[in-house]
Amino acid sequence: MPKKPVYDNESIQSLKGADRVRLRPAVIFGSDGIDGCQHSVFEILSNSIDEARQGYGSEITVTRYLDKSVRVEDHGRGCPVDYNRKEERYNWELVFCELYAGGKYNNDSGENYEYSLGLNGLGLCSTQYASEFMDVQVRRDGYKYTLHFEHGENVGGLGKEPYKKKDTGSVFHWKPDLQVFTDIDISAEYYMDVLKRQAVVNAGVTFHFLNETEPGRFEQTDFCYENGILDHARELAGEDSLTAVQLWQSEKRVKDRADMPEYNCRINVAAAFSNRVHVAEYYHNSSWLEHGGAPDKAVRSAFVGQIDAYLKQNSRYTKGEGKITFQDVEDCLVIVISSFSTQTSYENQTKKAITNKGIQEAMTEMLRHSLEVYFIENPMDADKIAGQVLINKRSREDAEKTRLNLKTKLTGKMDMANRVQKFVDCRSKDVNERELFIVEGDSALGSVKQARDAGFQAVMPIRGKILNCLKADYDRIFKSEIITDLIRVLGCGVQVKTRANKNLGVFDINNLRWSKVIFCTDADVDGFQIRVLLLTMVYRLAPALIEEGKVYIAESPLYEITSKEETYFAYNEQEKAEFLKKLEGKKYTIQRSKGLGENEPEMMSLTTMDPKTRRLIKVNPGDAEEAARMFEIMQGNDLDGRKEYIAEHGNEYTEELDVS
Structure with a gap:
């Protein structure tokens, strides 16, 4: 029997020194993968940014090396590293080797940093601990200091x-350790995004x-916004926004609870409205708040409340109309908020959301x-904003009605044999073997029906030419019985998005009732056109079927060659010649070869x-995609494009012309 683990007084242990980070990097960096590695870089960058914000240095250089190491240089005051009489230790030991040691714990006094990214005294030390090596150079007080670390020591x-020289600043060159992180290959795109x-x-x-x-060869990219969030x-x-960008600024003392001390908070907002783009970006103490938190809640409450009040005051709602939602505002809002505070409650060390009430x-x-x-x-701007928000609201409500109608119309259990005209089901209930043949007309239905294996092959005829789904709007598409019947038979619903990118469809590929969806049309011009129309329909309404390899074309032979001994079917000119x-x-x-409806069942079985x-x-x-492109050229509104294509390629199709 395996030995049972012992759990006694000797089982409890504590991590010490570098092991506190090296063995549990996710606790500090949020992950031991590439995300955590990226955050370790941001910790070092944050210190340089804090210096620049205080007015010490206006340039920061970040270098990404081929060996995956990183270098950050600033022109700030230089990190204190010499002997600290108060602590009776060297500052470099505190800053680089001691968690929760730093100069930003008393920010509300403004003594060292009024507003800072760094708060917890973790950044330099934790990144140093998680490095294969780190070289530090500090210029301050008339001295140049150097330090070297390996694997946290x-x-x-x-x-x-x-x-x-009179210049001051700090340089950090280090390589994240693969013994700590599972991946240290930080992309150039990450650096570009963060620095911008x-x-x-x-x-x-x-x-x-x-x-x-x-x-030895470097590509340089510079980022600078003289007017910050306004620019x-x-x-x-963009230049075609609905309203010009407004800049609002405020600074005040706040508290998170009545019995807690006040602290300083500065708020900068740049906002505009657009009927083309919508963006919301929130930053706090210059850290991007990917998950928002307090700023996101404030924007939702303030914008919905104020715009709703304006709509009511100006009688813009119709009788009985419901209130706007934030989605209606968000769809036309461009807003960038950069806030600062001397005390900050982040959700965690990765600083992706703040929670300060x-x-x-x-x-x-x-x-x-x-x-x-x-x-x-600005009454004219107010009127434009109100109008656009109402357009968004009513479009959203119409879209939801369309989505619910689609769900009712296209999904749910049904007796397809009775509900879908002339559809012929198969006996098998095993989705992994069921095949659906979509054929051209009633005559083809008859021959395919006789030639099929009724155990696993079903047939659905297309009655007439299908609608061009590339050009028609959704209302027209879903009024077509051919299309709605076909979607019912497929069973998986549709992937439909409006221009506003709202999803109207109810799509689940797991509900597809077939292992293969096979287009079976005649090998002539009309058959090819129907095939392209079917492809275009699936491409627009359910592209996942194509992406998942569920859609096929049954290749029909062009020629039937009969000798005394045998019959041959040639699918192209080369086979015919052979x-x-x-x-x-x-x-x-x-x-x-004849049309599908004229073929004998034996031939249909053999060839199709x-x-x-x-x-x-x-x-x-x-x-x-190519079928949709060609359909647009041949039957779309681009007359010049069509003429150009025919002039260039028309000679390739002369053999197909039916002229005497």
Whole structure:
């Protein structure tokens, strides 16, 4: 028997030194994968940003090396590393080797940092602990200090030498450790995104990104927004926005609870309205709040409340009409908020959301007041905003009605044999073997029905030419019985999105009733057109069927060649030539293959239905895209494009012309 684990007084242990991070990186960085590794880089960058925001240095350089190491250089005051009489230890030991040691615990006094990204005294130490190596250079107080660490341990102590130049700053060069993180290959795109965001919320600070593309060769990209979030919001909204970007600013003392101390909070907002784009970005102490938190709640409350009040005051709602929602506002809102506070409650060390009630209340009040004044001072803008929000609201409500109608119309259990005209089901209930043949007309239905294996092959005829789904709007599409019947038979619903990107469909590929959906049309011009129309329909309404490899085309033979001994079916001109060569000196007859409805059941089984002898072509996403493109050229509104295509390619189709 396996030995039972012992759990006694000797079982309890504590992690010490670097092991506190190296063995449990996810506790500090949120992950031991690439996300955690990225956050470790941001911890170092944060310190340089805090210095620049305090007015010490206006340039920060980040270098990404081929060996996956990183270098961050700033021109701040330089990290204190010399002896600390108060603590009776060297500052470098506290900062680089002691968790919860730093100079940002008393921010409300403004003594060291008024507003800072770093709060907990974890960043430098935890990143150093999680590094394969870290080299540090500090220039301050007329000295240049150097430190070297390997796998979380200092090697060689503190180097110190006189420095005669007047510049100050810090340089950190380190490599995240693969013994700590499962992945350290941080992409250039991550750096570009982070540095651009930091340039946005740190007006006037220039961020240089150097990316080593081959040994010793670097590509440089610079980011700087002189007017910070105002410039960025203008960039997002574009020149054709519904309203110009507004900049609102406020600073006040707040508290998170009545019995808690006050702290300072600064709020900067850049906002505009657009009928083309919608973006919301929130930052706190220059950290991007990916999950929002307090700012998101404030925006939802203030914008919905104030715009709703305006609509009521100006009688813009129709009688009995319901109130707007945030979605209606969000769909036309471009907003960037950059807030700062001397005390901050983040959800965790990764700083992706803040929870301060005081900040949320101050922001809500500020936004409500700013919107109220803006609407009074800019009545034309207020009218445009109200109109667009109402358009969004009514479009959303119409979309929801359409979605519910689609769900009722296209899904649910039903007796398809009775509800879908002329559909012929198969006996098998096993989705993994069931095949659906979509055929062209009643005559083809008859021959395919006789030739099929009724155990697992079902048949659905298309009555007439199907609607061009590429050009028609959804209301028209779903009024077509051919299309709605076909969707019922498929069983999986539709993937339908409006221009506003609202999902109207109820789609679940797991509800598809077939292993294969096979288009079976004549090998002539009309048959090809019906095939393209079917492909276009699936491409627009249920593209996942193509992506998952569920859609096929049954390849019909072009020629039937009959000799005394045997009958051959040629699917192209090359095969025809090969068969004729084989029959040299023999008597044979050759004729173009008939339409599906004229073929004998035996021939249909052999060439189209029997899995052992038929030829099926799987439709790939590129095939459907090309079919849609060609359909647009040949039957769309681009007359010049059609003429150009025919002039260039018309000679390729002369053999297909039926002229005498």
